[in-house]
Amino acid sequence: MERYSRQVLYNGIGEAGQHLISGSTVLIVGIGALGSLSAEMLARAGVGKLILIDRDYVEYSNLQRQTLYRAQDAEEKQPKVIAAKERLLEIRPDLEVEVHIAHCDAPLLQGLAESADLLLDGTDNFDTRLLINDAAYRLGRPWVYAACVEASYSSAGFMPGETPCYRCLVPVLPATTLTCDTAGIIAPAVHMAVAEQVTMALKILTGQFGPPHHMHIGSVWDMEHMKYRIDGMKSDECETCGKHPVYPSLDDRADHAMRLCGRDTVQVMDARITASAVDSALARLGTEINRTPYFQEFHYEHFRFVCFHNGRMLIHGLDDMNKAKTLVNQLFG
Structure with a gap:
């Protein structure tokens, strides 16, 4: 003690x-x-x-x-x-x-x-x-x-x-x-x-x-x-x-896209967002990627993306949830 x-x-x-x-x-x-x-x-x-x-x-x-x-x-x-x-x-x-x-x-x-x-x-x-x-x-x-x-x-x-x-x-x-x-x-x-x-x-x-x-x-x-x-x-x-x-x-009915309070950032939850899917999408686009043990980071259409390894992604510089969903569909089909 x-x-x-x-x-x-x-x-x-x-x-x-x-x-x-x-x-x-x-x-x-x-x-x-x-x-x-x-x-x-x-x-x-x-x-x-x-x-x-x-x-x-x-x-x-x-x-x-x-x-x-x-x-x-x-x-x-x-x-x-x-x-x-x-x-x-x-x-x-x-x-x-x-x-x-x-x-x-x-x-x-x-x-x-x-x-x-x-x-x-x-x-x-x-x-x-x-x-x-x-x-x-x-x-x-x-x-x-x-x-x-x-x-x-x-x-x-x-x-x-x-x-x-x-x-x-x-x-x-x-x-x-x-x-x-x-x-x-x-x-x-x-x-x-x-x-x-x-x-x-x-x-x-x-x-x-x-x-x-x-x-x-x-x-x-x-x-x-x-x-x-x-x-x-x-x-x-x-x-x-x-x-x-x-x-x-x-009652777990939260939207799969949500704005982060005051941060000009949208969080997206989507099962398609995996490490291998991110690698494939960026290889197709010829986009550079920064990898850490916990997430992948890249830029696309002037936005900064941070993709974690559990189907979660942050899109920085964006506050439009519909735009966020469009970007996810463009990247992951």
């Missing part, structure tokens, strides 16, 4: 709490600014196992706030979960880390959440948060939400059977379509959101998460920090935590 001696000395955790933390498994969805920092904090706190899901790779624009990554990761376009695993094991060689380079859909999330004690939100959009919310409540797993943009942050913890769920709170959350890619962000806002998120995670893992429950909102630039009690916001009509839950976000 020497490694965690200062944490054990804290009365809120102690030796009993540290043993609970060390025996826990945490699933983190999204390993960008929020998720990578949460993963590092939890690894250093002694969590036994981390399960990481992310569909993206490291870019230079990430390095200003995603402190787990290095310039070499951006240069090599390392998938975020792979780079994160490497750094986390350098910090703690005994940590168990399971990674998934994948789009977080309902089947994947439910399958992984079954073995987790806690889910953490490291995403940047409402749809995926509603998916996390529905999976957590269907399986009876607690989860912690966090968000940040510009200099603002927000966070809240959710416990099935005890708190209202995220869907109950959506009508009163700040109405904004801003993202880090459109409005920017400063690193202190990330750290504030994650500090609260990981603190709630440690309270949940040590059995100390109880009423009153709050949504935390603030701005690090204006030095304004507020909390709102949420215990009375539960709705009996809620489709997730009401009297007759149907968990609508788990």
Whole structure:
């Protein structure tokens, strides 16, 4: 316990709490600014196992706030979960880390959440948060939400059977379509959101998460920090935590093409997109290709394509889903 001696000395955790933390498994969805920092904090706190899901790779624009990554990761376009695993094991060689380079859909999330004690939100959009919310409540797993943009942050913890769920709170959350890619962000806002998120995670893992429950909102630039009690916001009509839950976000009817929030990028899911099919298509077109252990990268019709080895492709410089489907058909027939 020497490694965690200062944490054990804290009365809120102690030796009993540290043993609970060390025996826990945490699933983190999204390993960008929020998720990578949460993963590092939890690894250093002694969590036994981390399960990481992310569909993206490291870019230079990430390095200003995603402190787990290095310039070499951006240069090599390392998938975020792979780079994160490497750094986390350098910090703690005994940590168990399971990674998934994948789009977080309902089947994947439910399958992984079954073995987790806690889910953490490291995403940047409402749809995926509603998916996390529905999976957590269907399986009876607690989860912690966090968000940040510009200099603002927000966070809240959710416990099935005890708190209202995220869907109950959506009508009163700040109405904004801003993202880090459109409005920017400063690193202190990330750290504030994650500090609260990981603190709630440690309270949940040590059995100390109880009423009153709050949504935390603030701005690090204006030095304004507020909390709102949420215990009375539960709705009996809620489709997730009401009297007759149907968990609508788990109905896996997502489009095979979707815009990535604020990034001028379309993601396409198509079984025809395999490594051999990409090689054949580009050989026919005489197009150069960059290969990594995790994806193939090439340019076609002024767009940059990144094709992963699981039927998933990112088309950068495009926000038209119909055009994206046309390009896929042109390439793969």
